[in-house]
Amino acid sequence: MAYSDKVVDHYEHPRNVGSLDKDSTDVGTGLVGAPACGDVMKLQIKVSPEGIIEDAKFKTFGCGSAIASSSLVTEWVKGKTLDEAAAIKNTDIANELALPPVKIHCSVLAEDAIKAAIKDYKSKTGLVEDEKAAG
Amino acid sequence: MTIPSIGRRPGQPIYLDYQATTPCDPRVVEKMLPYFTEKFGNPHSRNHPYGWEAEEAVEQAREQVAAIIGADAKEIIFTSGATESNNLAIKGVAQFYKDKKDHIVTVVTEHKCVLDTCRHLEQEGFKVTYLPVQTNGLIDLTELEAAITDKTAIVSVMGVNNEIGVIQPLAEIGALCRKKGAFFHTDCAQAVGKIELDVNAMNIDLMSISGHKIYGPKGIGALYVRRRPRVRIVPMINGGGQERGMRSGTLATPLCVGLGEACAIAQAEMGAEAERLRAMRDRLLGGLKQRLPEIYVNGDLDNRVAGNINISFAFVEGEGLMMGVKDLAVSSGSACTSASLEPSYVLRALGLDAEMAHTSLRFGIGRFTTQEDIDYAIDHTVKAVEHLRSLSPLWDMHLEGVDLKSIQWAEH
Numbered sequence: 085m086a087y088s089d090k091v092v093d094h095y096e097h098p099r100n101v102g103s104l105d106k107d108s109t110d111v112g113t114g115l116v117g118a119p120a121c122g123d124v125m126k127l128q129i130k131v132s133p134e135g136i137i138e139d140a141k142f143k144t145f146g147c148g149s150a151i152a153s154s155s156l157v158t159e160w161v162k163g164k165t166l167d168e169a170a171a172i173k174n175t176d177i178a179n180e181l182a183l184p185p186v187k188i189h190c191s192v193l194a195e196d197a198i199k200a201a202i203k204d205y206k207s208k209t210g211l212v213e214d215e216k217a218a219g
Numbered sequence: 220m221t222i223p224s225i226g227r228r229p230g231q232p233i234y235l236d237y238q239a240t241t242p243c244d245p246r247v248v249e250k251m252l253p254y255f256t257e258k259f260g261n262p263h264s265r266n267h268p269y270g271w272e273a274e275e276a277v278e279q280a281r282e283q284v285a286a287i288i289g290a291d292a293k294e295i296i297f298t299s300g301a302t303e304s305n306n307l308a309i310k311g312v313a314q315f316y317k318d319k320k321d322h323i324v325t326v327v328t329e330h331k332c333v334l335d336t337c338r339h340l341e342q343e344g345f346k347v348t349y350l351p352v353q354t355n356g357l358i359d360l361t362e363l364e365a366a367i368t369d370k371t372a373i374v375s376v377m378g379v380n381n382e383i384g385v386i387q388p389l390a391e392i393g394a395l396c397r398k399k400g401a402f403f404h405t406d407c408a409q410a411v412g413k414i415e416l417d418v419n420a421m422n423i424d425l426m427s428i429s430g431h432k433i434y435g436p437k438g439i440g441a442l443y444v445r446r447r448p449r450v451r452i453v454p455m456i457n458g459g460g461q462e463r464g465m466r467s468g469t470l471a472t473p474l475c476v477g478l479g480e481a482c483a484i485a486q487a488e489m490g491a492e493a494e495r496l497r498a499m500r501d502r503l504l505g506g507l508k509q510r511l512p513e514i515y516v517n518g519d520l521d522n523r524v525a526g527n528i529n530i531s532f533a534f535v536e537g538e539g540l541m542m543g544v545k546d547l548a549v550s551s552g553s554a555c556t557s558a559s560l561e562p563s564y565v566l567r568a569l570g571l572d573a574e575m576a577h578t579s580l581r582f583g584i585g586r587f588t589t590q591e592d593i594d595y596a597i598d599h600t601v602k603a604v605e606h607l608r609s610l611s612p613l614w615d616m617h618l619e620g621v622d623l624k625s626i627q628w629a630e631h
Contacts (some may be wrong), residue, residue, distance in 0.1 A: 092542075119573075121540070143615060
């Protein structure tokens with residue numbers, strides 16, 4: 085199966101690889117997927133006092149499409165408000181990377197990772213009632 | 220013999236997938252060519268020299284195939300490949316003896332064409348026992364002995380596994396089957412030309428052989444069917460009664476000639492070639508182990524064909540890794556591309572966790588692999604694994620001492 089040029093580019097030159105301090109109150113961490121399924125994404129966002137995502141980092145265990153999906157969303161969420169970031173849809177990711185049908189789950193996982201990171205940030209800062217920790 | 224252009228064409232990855240298929244040896248192609256054009260006769264035409272020369276070529280090929288497994292030429296039936304041979308052996312025996320026996324024994328790590336054939340027979344009312352394997356990929360002989368009953372028509376156990384290269388104890392299995400009165404069929408698509416095989420010493424009653432796994436052409440295989448004591452099978456393809464009535468249809472003379480020549484070359488070169496492959500395999504494994512922590516060999520390392528190594532690179536997903544080693548043509552136990560998302564059933568049968576099965580690569584080394592290929596493969600693989608581990612949250616957790624099994628993962 086051939087990968088799209090954009091997937092290959094993100095795979096070979098992943099953006100925003102790394103980690104933020106998960107214990108910091110302005111950082112939200114989303115850890116989604118499972119090793120047994122062959123995909124685990126960790127997405128972290130650093131949120132400014134004004135509610136803008138000023139930094140994002142990721143680490144992903146998975147196929148090229150999973151790595152590219154998470155790399156892409158770190159680019160997309162930066163500079164967005166939490167609500168804008170939460171509005172990113174898996175179909176946007178899949179279209180941007182031209183993912184084939186068997187790889188759609190990678191884009192779904194990336195969307196889940198954003199939502200999980202936002203939820204973690206909100207629960208830390210008391211923006212939502214103490215729901216179950218994201219992940 | 221090394222031909223630099225085979226398996227390393229400019230712009231193409233280095234071919235390290237010799238269990239998937241092998242290139243035709245140029246010596247094989249050379250033998251085949253006249254039988255496409257000037258020697259085109261139908262080997263079943265008895266009334267003119269065109270037929271006679273084709274028949275002579277086919278019969279010589281039959282002897283070459285028989286020779287590499289210690290059989291008589293009369294016991295060799297040409298088929299379209301190992302899938303057909305496996306179907307014919309198992310269905311043919313099951314259906315012929317169904318009035319007296321209705322039980323089949325096979326193994327969970329068999330090739331899909333054996334397992335699917337058995338599933339099909341289950342739907343027809345046969346009972347099938349699927350033996351498990353031990354963590355090294357080999358069957359437990361006491362479990363096999365316990366599984367065979369007086370209703371068992373046939374036991375089907377592969378010689379060499381296609382994914383992990385492990386060699387089953389064929390002689391011991393054969394002795395057990397003979398003692399218990401069940402026929403012994405073995406899928407030797409991956410074994411012929413790689414290990415010594417002798418149908419009499421090993422008490423093998425039926426054996427499947429493939430052309431394209433042994434540097435012969437695709438589209439041809441053979442089934443060995445024992446004559447004494449006689450094994451009877453119901454044919455699947457009816458017609459002119461060729462191949463002693465067990466497989467009708469005009470023989471593909473050039474393909475038969477190719478399979479015969481491939482067997483003859485393999486038989487002559489097997490000893491030295493196995494030694495050369497083993498040295499390269501050990502160099503590959505040693506080189507990877509020296510530079511990468513947390514890598515694990517899947518399947519028994521001692522009872523294994525020389526040209527196979529299957530390695531799990533912990534914390535790196537196999538399909539992502541294949542993308543990273545794009546200069547190598549290898550295959551992965553991760554089935555991320557399939558709709559099921561299920562990793563290799565063979566690796567799972569060894570008791571491997573799904574996560575470890577997802578991290579595996581199979582390197583297949585063969586006749587046209589060079590030491591330079593191996594050295595390149597080591598370097599390329601190490602770089603790809605290191606890159607992916609730098610991206611892997613699981614690798615970070617491992618370095619932090621987090622037990623991945625302690626985490627509640629949301630399976631999706």
